[in-house]
Amino acid sequence: MAYRKTRDVRDALAAKRELIVTSAVALLERTGEAGVIAVAAKAGVATGTLYVHFPDARELVAAAIARRLKDDLTAMDHAQLTATKPIASAAASIAVYINRARKCRGLASITADVTYRNGIVRAFEARITAAKRDLDPRQRPLPPELAAAAIYGALNAVLITKGLPATGDVVAPGLVLLALQMMGVSPRSEAAGYAAAGLTIADVMP
Numbered sequence: 001m002a003y004r005k006t007r008d009v010r011d012a013l014a015a016k017r018e019l020i021v022t023s024a025v026a027l028l029e030r031t032g033e034a035g036v037i038a039v040a041a042k043a044g045v046a047t048g049t050l051y052v053h054f055p056d057a058r059e060l061v062a063a064a065i066a067r068r069l070k071d072d073l074t075a076m077d078h079a080q081l082t083a084t085k086p087i088a089s090a091a092a093s094i095a096v097y098i099n100r101a102r103k104c105r106g107l108a109s110i111t112a113d114v115t116y117r118n119g120i121v122r123a124f125e126a127r128i129t130a131a132k133r134d135l136d137p138r139q140r141p142l143p144p145e146l147a148a149a150a151i152y153g154a155l156n157a158v159l160i161t162k163g164l165p166a167t168g169d170v171v172a173p174g175l176v177l178l179a180l181q182m183m184g185v186s187p188r189s190e191a192a193g194y195a196a197a198g199l200t201i202a203d204v205m206p
Contacts, residue, residue, distance in 0.1 A: 091179070151183070
């Protein structure tokens with residue numbers, strides 16, 4: 001009986017922590033901030049309860065960004081499962097990143113975080129590295145680590161400054177094409193760019 005009570009308490013604490021993190025992520029995505037008072041209100045808990053799980057406000061923000069990063073990486077991993085070749089895998093993953101990022105009004109705060117940035121850039125780099133054998137060396141593509149960082153910076157600069165609609169904007173496929181070109185694909189037309197990556201326009205739309 002004592003063991004059951006201990007396990008129940010532990011499960012309750014875990015559930016409460018999950019609720020707090022989920023609430024923090026939602027606020028961070030919507031406003032770019034995850035303050036203690038606002039998160040506690042959204043989670044429906046007292047600020048004292050929140051501090052039990054996150055004694056420092058910075059820990060709360062870090063947990064929210066870590067969760068957002070995990071969710072983005074999971075979505076990118078899932079997108080590449082149906083890709084026909086490595087370059088298509090890279091393009092599909094980047095398309096998913098774009099279409100998730102464009103729905104996030106707090107993107108500037110999230111993408112400025114070093115841990116988040118490094119996680120996404122490493123994911124881009126791994127996919128670009130795998131796609132190298134599909135690229136034409138005559139195009140002299142950037143090294144994967146530089147291409148990944150450049151793509152991350154360019155995409156977020158457009159997404160943040162343009163404030164794209166969450167759905168239905170043709171700029172999203174255009175951004176995928178930009179990423180392909182930065183990877184070393186040099187299409188004569190937009191359709192050719194997607195064909196080179198084993199994609200169609202429909203593959204990268206929201």
